[in-house]
Structures are given as structure tokens and as C-alpha cells.
Amino acid sequence: MQPQFFEVRPSSNARSADEREGLIKDPGFGKIFTDHMATAIWTRGRGWHSAHIGARRSFSIDPAAGVLHYAQEIFEGMKAYRRDDGRINLFRPEQNARRFNASARRMAMPDVPEDLFLAAVESLVDIDREWIPRGDGSLYIRPFMFASEAFLGVRPADEFIFCVIASPAGAYFKSGKRAVTLWVSDHLNRAGPGGTGAAKCGGNYAASLLAQAEAYEQDCDQVVFLDAVEHRWVDELGGMNLFFVFDDGRVVTPPLGGTILPGITRASIIELLRQRGTEVAEEPYAIDQWEDDARSGKLKEAFACGTAAVVTAVGRVKSRNGDWAVGQGDEGTFTAAIRSELLGIQCGLVEGPAGWVRPVGL
Structure with missing residues (x-):
């Protein structure tokens, strides 16, 4: 056709x-x-x-x-x-x-x-x-x-x-906050190896809803899912990918391996950062390491990304074992810059890589 x-x-x-x-x-x-x-x-x-x-x-x-x-x-x-x-x-x-x-x-x-x-x-x-x-x-x-x-x-x-x-x-998060608070789900899984985690199907989102309801009960905006085997490694949020920004300028995001949705916003951010010369590593990141790095100051910023929310700073993380702030608990300069650049490209205000923007009706 x-x-x-x-x-x-x-x-x-x-x-x-x-x-x-x-x-x-x-x-x-x-x-x-x-x-x-x-x-x-x-x-x-x-x-x-x-x-x-x-x-x-x-x-x-x-x-x-x-x-x-x-x-x-x-x-x-x-x-x-x-x-x-x-x-x-x-x-x-x-x-x-x-x-x-x-x-x-x-x-x-x-x-x-x-x-x-x-x-x-x-x-x-x-x-x-x-x-x-x-x-x-x-x-x-x-x-x-x-x-x-x-x-x-x-x-x-x-x-x-x-x-x-x-x-x-309009805004994806009802609060309109610049930085969101996340709840760590340590017993409910979104997807497992060999499952449908990399597919954008409703079942994955249905599996996330109970954990998301727990997040709301804890006064959090979104839920963080861990791997289904060890319940240690950060996978993604209920509907967004995650990035971590360190004090040496390095950026880490969990790797795609069948349990994480391959986000188009995620891939675009990786490409933009690497074009800048920023080191971006797609590698496993443990939830206990996230807490340690945040408390020590080694982790300066964290942000979530996806089509609906674009780029949203993570200000605080809560779990059954306590909670911690990320950086200053608000949107940092790195997150603000990548958000501004990406939105600028999408809206035609900033020149992006060739072929990223497709005009309609011309």
C-alpha cells in the first residue's frame, strides 16, 4: 500500500x-x-x-x-x-x-x-x-x-x-516541578530477561502500575525498577530512561539488554553528548552505588528522559531503606543544557543533526 x-x-x-x-x-x-x-x-x-x-x-x-x-x-x-x-x-x-x-x-x-x-x-x-x-x-x-x-x-x-x-x-508531570522524586521498587519487576521489556506493549506498563501506585503513596512522582534477577541493577523508570552525571564529566546510562525500552530520546541524547565530546558509558549501575555516589557528591546530577517528559531532573530518591538527594535536589546546569538543546532542535530553534527534524505539510 x-x-x-x-x-x-x-x-x-x-x-x-x-x-x-x-x-x-x-x-x-x-x-x-x-x-x-x-x-x-x-x-x-x-x-x-x-x-x-x-x-x-x-x-x-x-x-x-x-x-x-x-x-x-x-x-x-x-x-x-x-x-x-x-x-x-x-x-x-x-x-x-x-x-x-x-x-x-x-x-x-x-x-x-x-x-x-x-x-x-x-x-x-x-x-x-x-x-x-x-x-x-x-x-x-x-x-x-x-x-x-x-x-x-x-x-x-x-x-x-x-x-x-x-x-x-502540556506538562507531563502534574506538579510542573523541575526535579522529580523517585521511589525504588525492590520487589516488583517491570520485565525480565527474555521477556517483552524492549517492546513498547501495554503489558509492560500494566506490570508497572502497582509499583507506580506505591510511589504515589510515598509522595513520589515515578518508580525506579531494578533488574529482575538480583534486584540490584538500575533498569529504568515506569516510562522513561535514566542518565547519571558525575563530577568528572562522565555520563552513565543503563545498557540495553532486552529489559529496557530503547528510547528514541535516550539515543538522541547519547548522540548529542558524544558529539560534544562527552564520555557516555552504557553500563550497569547499581542502586547502592547510586546512593553512595549521591551522598559522597561524586554523582552531580541524574535525569530521566522520554518523549512525553522530554528531559526531567531527578532531585531525590526514596526507598524502604532511606532516601537521598541528588546534587542540590533540583535541576542542575548539565540537565538544563541538554533539555534546552533537545527542545531547541525539536522546535526548530537549534540546528540539530541532519535528518532529525521532519517538516509536515510542506
Whole structure:
């Protein structure tokens, strides 16, 4: 299927300009949605078909749909940014398309051709471009795919729906704080070796929710997961990767090994830092070492990164054995600089590596 066959059917019930402006004035995160969505269907023997942009609507699926019983589904997260000159940028969407298909293969689902994926995203962003907030806001884009075939046998489905929806976004963390507090989960695991930790599937996030609830009970913003074997090595947060900045200028991030999501923001930060000449090591980092380094002052800053939150400083860590501050407990200069550079590239204010920014509607 070629992108030119992606039919666009504008909604007859799109919100008025005044209603839309009122909604995006303070959108929060993931609570307000644009007027349209993109959909396509895959069936075994026929492949991809029925691709179109249409009015956002509810799905009608059979109670025996595979997604409801065997959780065969995946998703992506990406953003569109409004430039000062009014044009719209996507940030490295080809990487999202490739990661989407890596997730699909792990979950025994069909690949979505990269041109179809990008056509769906770009067509949706183009038709709903007025939903992108001015200033610091962005449009969060959620491509996803799920098994829609009705069956109860335990096997890969023969029918899937691919869909893209969009949501105007403000701050990811409700508090709007520059530095967040983390809770260390020492008994609940997000993923284990040979599992689905590197796939962006809902089951990984469902597995994180109980630990995230514990974090909220401890007045923390996010949860830190440790490895599932020794419960010692730092993996990632419930939805973000981690970086550690040391007093000698060296930066460490936990290595990808099948249990950590290969974040596009993570990969971009590594590339930017190495271009600066900063030493970045992808190596294991123990939770007890994190505490020791923070208390001694060897660890100067730590930050989390991901599409939704971009770059967020870690100010404090809590655990059952005590808690400790990281640096001065607020956003440090290193974190602020990398956050500013990355956002600048995404919004078209800073020249980034070739091919990182993809304009929409030109």
C-alpha cells in the first residue's frame, strides 16, 4: 500500500476554533483529543487495506477480540511541535516507525510499512495542526495496533487494526516541578530477561502500575525498577530512561539488554553528548552505588528522559531503606543544557543533526 492511497475524510463535527482554543489553553497530558484519527486494517492473506483519516470515534470490537484476552497490542509515543514561523516539526519519526515494527515482531504481529506509518502520522498532524498549542506545548501522537480478530485459541491473531490518535499536551508531570522524586521498587519487576521489556506493549506498563501506585503513596512522582534477577541493577523508570552525571564529566546510562525500552530520546541524547565530546558509558549501575555516589557528591546530577517528559531532573530518591538527594535536589546546569538543546532542535530553534527534524505539510 502506497501513501497516496491514504484517503482523508474530514470530520463533519470538528470543534469550533473558540472551543478548540479553550481546550488547548491548559491541556495537561493525555486528556484532550483532536478531531480526527488514522486507521488501517491488516488481515492475513490480504495485508494492509482500508487506510483512511476520519473523524475520531469509538471502536466496535467483538467481546472475543484477541486484544481483550491475550493482550496482543503495541503502541508508540511521539510529538509534533509548532515552530515560531508556524511550520510543524516531527522529531525523528522514522525511528518510531522502526521501533514500532520491532515491538510488532516481538508480539507476533505484522509489520506496518514505514511509508504507511509515516503517512498516517503526517496526514493526521496536518489535518489537526490547529490543535498544536502555541508556546511550550506540543501535540502528543499515539500510534497503536491491536488484535481485532474474534477467537479464543491461544495463537497470533489473523486480523489487526492500526490506528493513530493525537492529544494536545502540556506538562507531563502534574506538579510542573523541575526535579522529580523517585521511589525504588525492590520487589516488583517491570520485565525480565527474555521477556517483552524492549517492546513498547501495554503489558509492560500494566506490570508497572502497582509499583507506580506505591510511589504515589510515598509522595513520589515515578518508580525506579531494578533488574529482575538480583534486584540490584538500575533498569529504568515506569516510562522513561535514566542518565547519571558525575563530577568528572562522565555520563552513565543503563545498557540495553532486552529489559529496557530503547528510547528514541535516550539515543538522541547519547548522540548529542558524544558529539560534544562527552564520555557516555552504557553500563550497569547499581542502586547502592547510586546512593553512595549521591551522598559522597561524586554523582552531580541524574535525569530521566522520554518523549512525553522530554528531559526531567531527578532531585531525590526514596526507598524502604532511606532516601537521598541528588546534587542540590533540583535541576542542575548539565540537565538544563541538554533539555534546552533537545527542545531547541525539536522546535526548530537549534540546528540539530541532519535528518532529525521532519517538516509536515510542506
